[in-house]
Amino acid sequence: MSDEPRDATPAAASESGADVSDGFAARLSRFRERESSTVLITIVGVLVFPFIFNNLLNGYTQLATLMLIWGIFAVGFDILLGYTGLLSFGHAVFWGGAAYAAGIFSASVSSQPLLVLLAGTVFAVLLAWVVGFLSLRRGGIYFAILTLTFGQMAFYLAASPLAFLTNGENGFTSVTIAPLLGVIDLHGGVPFPLSIAVDNMLYVFVAVVTVLSVAMANRILHSPYGIVFRAIRENERRAEFVGLHVWRYKLMAFIISAAFAGIAGSLFAIEGNYVPLGSLYWTESGAIVIMTVLGGVGSLFGPLFGAGLYLYIENIVSGFETLGSFWHLILGIVFVVAVVVFPDGIWGGIEYLRDKVTGGDES
């Protein structure tokens, strides 16, 4: 099935694969089943991406960086939406909250990028524990509305009562980022061997975090814990009857996805040296839902593609001569077409094509 992780039962699959044949398709499927190959694919992906993007797709490295940052956010969001089946409409509170926490931390405590990243993520996790604890009392639409409410509360708090901390509508402008580990200037160039592929140190930093995040998400989803998430999505009551503490698992899924949002939000503050008030606005919560659905809910790589396509339309298409000012409309059309033609998102489409080429679904 296209919306399942590929190696729910890795041992069994590889056994049967080895028995049957040594053909290309079989070898490919064995390669894909190993968890380390997911990491390998991600590393190769982030290495070649800026080159392809800059030269063939009219892009630029700073946007590639931003795509990865949103990609991390989307991968985390998919753990909640795609695997656990919970639609949160207030994830901007973790993204923006982490960005503000990271920014304020960098300005007043320490400007070490790794500590800033940690501070933002910890803030998002703690916030998610509180928001999740309150919102998960209710399911379905009520849960979505509750998270939306918390998100908007945070927005209005940051806009005015907390303006002495956040600098209100003008956004937080005093983010300061020191060189990584005291030596590597994040906004500088890269040394020779890497400079063939990338021209910006920040991209390298974000790419490393992206690979680690994807590896972490992959590990979580392939652990027994991740299998419980899927059980809850498929049938919450049955999971309860099996003896699982469903509410606790849901809270954990919520916190995990917020941790990813926290990592991404902190990177966003580091990347821009600035935190816009808009990072807490509900439209950001909407954007992450659209990215995830566009990319393909319930797949590991899909959300990365969704985030990329969304930002491509927002930042590249919007600069086109005549079509530019219609980019909102174009985004809407793309979304509708994607949902109608590929109900499983871009990744669903890619899997469909791959199965056509390799001659069928191996699982």
Add this chain to the structure above:
Amino acid sequence: MPTNGSSVSRRQLLQTTGAAGTVGIAGLAGCSGDGGDGGGGGGDGGDGGDSDSYPALGNFPVEGDTVTFGFNVPQSGPYSSEGQDELRAYQLAKKHLNNGGGWIEDFEDLSGDGVLGYTVDSVNGDTATDADTARQSAQRMINRDDAVMVSGGSSSAVAIAVQGLCQQENVMFMACLTHSNDTTGKDCVRYGFREMFNAYMTGQALAPVLEEEYGSDNTFYQLYADYSWGQTVQESMNQFLSDVGWEELNSVPTPLGTSDFSSYLSEAANSGADVLLLDHYGLDGANSVSQAVNAGLDEDMEIVVPLYNRPMAQAAGGSIEGVFGTIAWDSQIDNDASNSFTTAFEDEYDRVPSGPAQLAYAQTLQYAAAAERAGTFYPPEVIRELEDYEYDNVGLGQETMRACDHQAQRSIPVARGLPESEQSDGNFIDLVQVTSRDDVGYACDSGPAAECELGEYGDE
């Protein structure tokens, strides 16, 4: 626009240069600069020296025979009509810089055949009136399109976000419409320059006019948009109206994006104040004025909108009658520069230019003239040319672009809305006076400027 392949390899090369700084690679960068000039052909002799005498910084040196400006305006969202008008003015400025016309004859530094021998090219972006979107859009102009100057904004949050980015990337930002004290106050930057006045100066210009019109011991009541810009307007109006002996009864914040002001307005009506100040802008401003008038508030109190503009007056329709406020610029201002801009704009687009359009046009030419005076696009030199520059050629009398906070010291037009029966052809306001710059402004160590720290030139 440069082709992508060459743009990427050039960036990589420049960044390696910055990182390594070795003699060999620096020589290579010199070669690439010279190559660009050779390809240009039309470039004058100064270009070769241009890239040799200064190190690479931001998007300097300029490659090829065109120089790119980035025009970042709201094309969607509540200020999109202003953005459209700004964009028209930017395109007009580009046309005049390349082919002559408009103010080119009056700017002695400009020749009408490009800037420093380079043809002016431009890229556009949509800010969507959102700080984050604007910032991403400016980032694209700087990183992909190699813009040496970004201009735009129709909101202070946007201007502050973009000028922060420009400071970081060592690219010039010429602010268009931004009225908050913070833009050249606590959020000021070395790479940003503002021609527009601010809320503080609005207070200074408006208070004497209001005193003269409505008498000296009035009470007033303020509704203000509850974010940084609204707060600075509220503070400044309170400060300067108190100075003329008025008393503030109350000031009430209204949340961002409020569409129904009726409950706030009924409280204001019950306060018994003589004057009601509506510190809202854009669509919010048009809404609150219309609703106040429809509720009959104008019968017992006088209504003032501290900052408004033509599109807002148009949206408010007949409600704007008799309402005082300050505006960026208006085509009714009668002097050579104003008239020649109005004529050029009307010839091109067959419509009357708005205040933001004049700002956009003036800021683009101002940058080009500064680059010509500096003889290079090297940003620190262009900045030094603009700092403490005295000029009188943008239609608002004698002005100074002050070095301490990059705020233009200029006169301020005060306007009053026309009754609906007299509104026609884009004319919705009556110019009351142009308050001289001697009556407004503040020293470098007082007002918003006291909080300003500009940051580095980039060549220290």
